Amino acid sequence: MSDDELDAWLRLVHRTGLGRTAMRRLLAALGSPQAVAAATPAALADVIGPARAQALNEPPDDHAKRLAATRAWLDAAPDRRRVLTLADADYPPLLLQAADPPLLLYLEGRHALLATSSVAIVGSRKPTPQGLDNARRLARQLGEHGWTVVSGLAKGIDGAAHLGALDAGAGTVAVVGTGLEQVYPLAHRALAARIAEDGLLVSEFPIGMPLQPDNFPQRNRIIAGLTRGTLVVEAALKSGSLITARLAAEAGREVFAIPGSIQSPQARGCHALLRDGAKLVESVDDVLEELGNEARPAAHDPAPAQPAADDTPDDQVLGALGHDPATLDALIARCGWPAPALNARLMELELEGRVMRLPGGLFQRRGAA
Numbered sequence: 506m507s508d509d510e511l512d513a514w515l516r517l518v519h520r521t522g523l524g525r526t527a528m529r530r531l532l533a534a535l536g537s538p539q540a541v542a543a544a545t546p547a548a549l550a551d552v553i554g555p556a557r558a559q560a561l562n563e564p565p566d567d568h569a570k571r572l573a574a575t576r577a578w579l580d581a582a583p584d585r586r587r588v589l590t591l592a593d594a595d596y597p598p599l600l601l602q603a604a605d606p607p608l609l610l611y612l613e614g615r616h617a618l619l620a621t622s623s624v625a626i627v628g629s630r631k632p633t634p635q636g637l638d639n640a641r642r643l644a645r646q647l648g649e650h651g652w653t654v655v656s657g658l659a660k661g662i663d664g665a666a667h668l669g670a671l672d673a674g675a676g677t678v679a680v681v682g683t684g685l686e687q688v689y690p691l692a693h694r695a696l697a698a699r700i701a702e703d704g705l706l707v708s709e710f711p712i713g714m715p716l717q718p719d720n721f722p723q724r725n726r727i728i729a730g731l732t733r734g735t736l737v738v739e740a741a742l743k744s745g746s747l748i749t750a751r752l753a754a755e756a757g758r759e760v761f762a763i764p765g766s767i768q769s770p771q772a773r774g775c776h777a778l779l780r781d782g783a784k785l786v787e788s789v790d791d792v793l794e795e796l797g798n799e800a801r802p803a804a805h806d807p808a809p810a811q812p813a814a815d816d817t818p819d820d821q822v823l824g825a826l827g828h829d830p831a832t833l834d835a836l837i838a839r840c841g842w843p844a845p846a847l848n849a850r851l852m853e854l855e856l857e858g859r860v861m862r863l864p865g866g867l868f869q870r871r872g873a874a
Contacts, residue, residue, distance in 0.1 A: 506588055508576065513538035514590055515572055518608045519711050520565035527553045528608055532591065574712045578686055585701070586685075587612045595620065603730030603756050607709035610727075611685050614705035618676040623653040624796060625728045625753070626669075627746040628662025628738035629771050633827030634839045636662060636739035636771060639763055641669035643736065646789040648675025652796075655680065655732050657724060658697060658706075660690055662738045662746075667700060677704040680727045682720035684712045725749040733796050734759030736786060740774030747774050750783070759795050761786045766828035768870070822850050823859065823870065830867040 506514075517528055517538040531541045534552045541549070541561070549558035565571075579586050589596060589610040597619045600606050612619075626644050628636060644654045644666040654670035656663040658679040670677035679700050683689050685708050688697045700706055709727065710720060725745060729735055729752035737760070740746040750760045760783040765772025779785055784795055825831075825839040836847055851868060854860035861871055 506579075506590075509539070511575065511588065512572055513542055514588070514609060515575065515711070516564050516568060517541055519568075519571060520560060522560040523553075523557055525605060525608060527557050529591070532608075537592070571711050571713060574686075578712045582613070585613055587616055589616075589619075597731055599732070600727065600730040603726065603752075605726055606730065607727060609709060611708045611710070611712070612705060613685050614701045615676060615703070616705065618653050618678055618705045619707075619731070621653040621676060622651070622796075623655050623678065623732045624792065625655045625732040625735040625749065626662065626666035626738060627656055627725075627728065627735060627749050628666075628740050629744060629746070630659050630661040630663075631771070632661045632665075632739045633765075633769060633771055633829070634825050635827045635829040635831065636763075636765075637665045638835075640665035640738045641672070643738070643786075643789055643792070644669025644677075645673045647792065648673030648677075650789070650793060651675070653678060655728055657681065657721070657728055658689075658693055658700075659721075660692065664693060664696060666738075667696060667704070671699060671703055678707055678731065679704065680707045680724050680731070682708070682710065682724045683716055684708060684710050684714040686712050687714075687716070689716050721745060722748055726752050729753040729756060729758065732758065734761060734792070736761040736763070736792060737775055737778055737783070738763050739765060739769075739771040740778075741770050742773045742777060744774045747778070750778055759784065761792055761795070763787075769828035772828070822847065822854065826860065826868060826870055828870060830863055830869040832866055833868070836868065 530552055535541050535544055546558055549561055579588065589612055591606060591608045624647055626640055628640060640662045647654055648670040653676040654666055655678040656666040658667065658681050667677045667679060677700060685706055688694045697706065722745060725748050729749050735750050735753040735758065737746050737750050754760050760778060762775040762778040762783040763786050764779060765775060784791060786792060822836065822840060825836055833847065837844060840847060851860060855862060859871055860868055863869055
């Protein structure tokens with residue numbers, strides 16, 4: 506993209522008081538940001554009305570600073586970084602069909618992943634250990650079947666989903682809520698760097714955009730719009746993951762949910778989705794049955810599994826146990842405790858009535874203990 510094109514796009518897109526719908530109407534009527542900039546006030550008013558046309562008289566706040574920062578960011582890694590516009594031929598078709606496609610996307614990594622078949626995996630920032638296991642395993646299995654996993658780089662389920670896809674050597678796309686020169690949460694700096702190398706980081710927010718809470722619901726529409734379906738692994742009733750699922754359903758995409766324990770608050774959002782018609786998922790086959798097995802060769806050799814900063818469960822046994830039955834081996838892996846010490850603690854919890862032993866060598870929490 507030339508400096509003049511970049512200047513025109515940033516002038517149009519990153520201004521207040523106009524709105525993306527009005528911007529898209531201007532582009533449809535006039536053809537390009539350069540044509541918008543050159544249009545007379547009367548021509549602009551014919552398209553978007555006098556009040557909105559007035560907002561185009563001056564460049565957006567800090568435009569020169571943003572333009573310089575964006576150009577410096579692009580020039581630092583020209584083979585890995587790109588600004589993709591709504592007018593580009595390789596703009597993702599599924600996202601273009603969504604109700605509110607972004608006008609600009611900032612990309613870092615493997616740009617071609619936007620053209621692959623993808624599925625979103627989202628969920629709680631405070632998942633159970635079983636939820637983390639489910640997200641990472643299903644993402645890995647979807648990657649092994651050729652699917653690109655899309656998520657939001659948040660703590661918890663998002664991070665586990667990205668790692669599972671990377672474990673499979675498959676692509677993963679992280680849609681973030683800040684400018685791409687930043688990483689949030691900070692605990693995911695290493696994960697973000699790995700995704701920038703082996704996957705793709707995506708944002709519609711300009712370089713220099715700080716952390717703002719309102720950005721995250723906005724980025725959820727991109728996660729839903731990019732993908733053929735959205736799988737919610739764990740979510741409370743007020744989780745942002747339910748926003749993503751709702752947006753996916755409104756766009757005519759598939760919605761999937763994993764059921765959980767009736768004692769777990771993190772299962773209630775999934776149960777609400779299931780009551781509303783989401784497809785119940787017990788294994789990767791349930792997803793593939795709806796979306797199809799569209800395998801494609803992996804672009805890289807499988808990468809070794811990497812631990813995430815947020816997928817190490819609490820070191821207390823009850824925290825590791827979560828709300829679903831688990832084997833002793835699974836608990837050893839989650840806690841890092843030696844088997845004798847873990848057995849002793851499980852016996853204590855049984856005597857206290859907080860854990861019960863099930864057939865098949867399984868353990869489960871009693872009630873909401």
